[in-house]
Amino acid sequence: MKSLFLIALLPPEQLSEQIDGIRKECSEKYNVYAALKPPVHLTLYRTIHIEQHLEKHLEKVLMQATHRDPFTVTLENFDSFNNQTLFINCIKSPPLAALQKSISAIISRNRFDPREVKGGNTLFKPHITIAYRDVSPEIFPVMWDEYKSRKFKREFPVHAFTLLKHNGKQWQPVKHYNLVPQNESLTLF
Template structure:
């Protein structure tokens, strides 16, 4: 059994900038959990899958590439969940929602993390900068500092990524380039 995550990984310059923000928060507030995963926008939450299913999962996800063209993704400003998570918003576009819906359909169709599991149907795209080890008191300090800060970047989403956890860290298992075939005009 291994843990798998399907996500969009921003390009290196943006990922490094966001990682610097995560490190700044970690050092100042002594919260470190957000440093563990790579900077990402989750498309389907982490799921435990038997290792012998891995090759099938890759095959099941491949057709999703051909349903989508690359698209521009915005990242803008900070928001929060309850009293424990601070993140950068990744506003939903129709293209992002369609990609996420098609990836979720692959998992649900193949009975990986069935739809009745809480959290499977709600999609709130974001990049986490602090979570899990954030107490309500620490959250108040982080949120006070970041709630009015501006952050605005955009990048081209030309692939999605399947990551696998090796027990210590997340590793890229497979990248799926977005390449919707063009319709040929014969006449």
């Protein structure tokens, strides 16, 4: 049996609540609700189906991506994909790109994702989704007209990333992976 997993950054609670308020405002105004299902997050690796017997292995190997300094994520303004997805843009900083690339390499090395797309990190466009999937072609231009010039700028510290599992109804955090600063070395004595 396979379960659905997602690897993401979860903003701090206060910022998540603020962004969720924007998602709810958008959903109520435009009758688009799909983006309200997952928690507010910044995807580091797309959803993947993992066989039950490999779940613990996935949890273990993701530890390899934790050996890096904490960093800051900058969210700035709104953008869109394919006239269907509205999102808050995230500035692609070198530390964020390196974390995503490391996670992608771990997924690839361990063959967890048969859909893996060649090019890997070049496809990474960090963002936090506000509306998607159920946005109709008729509604999107009106929605985009409202958000394209709307200003939004926030930063949040990243000290961990999260593995989430879908339980059939909602996403649940399975494990938080704290980042271990590069200058902290393990001492045995």
